[in-house]
Amino acid sequence: MISLTARWVVVDIEGTLTPTSQVHVTLYDYARPRLGPWIDEHGDDPVVADAVAQIRSLGELPPTATTDELVAVLHGWMDADQKIAPLKTLQGLIWQRGYAVGDLTAQLFGDVAEKLRAWHAAGLTLAVFSSGSVPGQVAFFSRTTEGDLTGLFTAHFDTVNAGPKREAPSYRAIAKALGATPEETVFLSDVPAELHAAAEAGWQTVGLAREGEPFATADFSPHPTLPTLTPLEIK
Ligand SMILES: CSCCC(=O)C(=O)COP(=O)(O)O
Ligand SMILES: [Mg+2]
Numbered sequence: 110m111i112s113l114t115a116r117w118v119v120v121d122i123e124g125t126l127t128p129t130s131q132v133h134v135t136l137y138d139y140a141r142p143r144l145g146p147w148i149d150e151h152g153d154d155p156v157v158a159d160a161v162a163q164i165r166s167l168g169e170l171p172p173t174a175t176t177d178e179l180v181a182v183l184h185g186w187m188d189a190d191q192k193i194a195p196l197k198t199l200q201g202l203i204w205q206r207g208y209a210v211g212d213l214t215a216q217l218f219g220d221v222a223e224k225l226r227a228w229h230a231a232g233l234t235l236a237v238f239s240s241g242s243v244p245g246q247v248a249f250f251s252r253t254t255e256g257d258l259t260g261l262f263t264a265h266f267d268t269v270n271a272g273p274k275r276e277a278p279s280y281r282a283i284a285k286a287l288g289a290t291p292e293e294t295v296f297l298s299d300v301p302a303e304l305h306a307a308a309e310a311g312w313q314t315v316g317l318a319r320e321g322e323p324f325a326t327a328d329f330s331p332h333p334t335l336p337t338l339t340p341l342e343i344k
Contacts, residue, residue: 124299201245222255
């Protein structure tokens with residue numbers, strides 16, 4: 110059992126609330142064949158146009174690059190699990206549609222929904238910090254195996270509105286946006302480097318070393334670390 114005192118709880122998604130396979134297999138496989146059609150059908154959407162411009166620039170493609178060439182860059186980033194902003198933006202739009210039409214349902218670890226509901230009911234302010242885009246995050250929580258959980262979260266942060274997850278200034282930006290005091294804020298993540306960055310910003314941290322997950326056997330020191338959320342008490 111770990112017991113700590115905090116007023117703000119900020120949670121990671123992949124590996125912390127949902128199995129990594131949910132993102133890398135279920136969600137990536139859903140997005141993969143839909144990226145090209147989405148670019149072609151929504152090219153007039155300024156968000157898509159901006160993402161395409163970023164893909165060209167980061168992928169060193171000419172202005173004449175075809176959709177297939179853009180998609181090849183996006184697939185390369187997905188294969189290497191590079192969480193690059195224009196990829197996350199397009200994935201988020203595709204997943205948003207997938208959850209809305211009922212193609213997708215977010216699978217959470219069994220201990221998650223009950224704990225989040227209990228913390229929310231106890232008056233804690235909950236927020237999300239994930240590499241998944243904010244629209245993708247909201248869609249994810251709107252249709253989970255445990256129902257619509259969107260009402261539990263006060264705010265959502267991604268690498269666009271907060272910054273990289275492994276850098277302390279991102280956590281300072283989140284605390285400022287929440288009006289939170291760092292020492293009364295706790296970050297929950299499965300990735301030690303993210304916990305190091307949060308701690309550098311003065312936050313409390315708890316690592317999730319879930320059995321079978323990629324970081325299950327990583328070195329989480331000096332962060333308190335648990336195999337599930339069940340033994341975590343926040344008051
Ligand atoms: C619809 S949420 C998908 C999450 C996602 O795309 C992702 O990359 C998760 O990364 P995290 O920072 O939560 O580990
Ligand atoms: Mg994670």
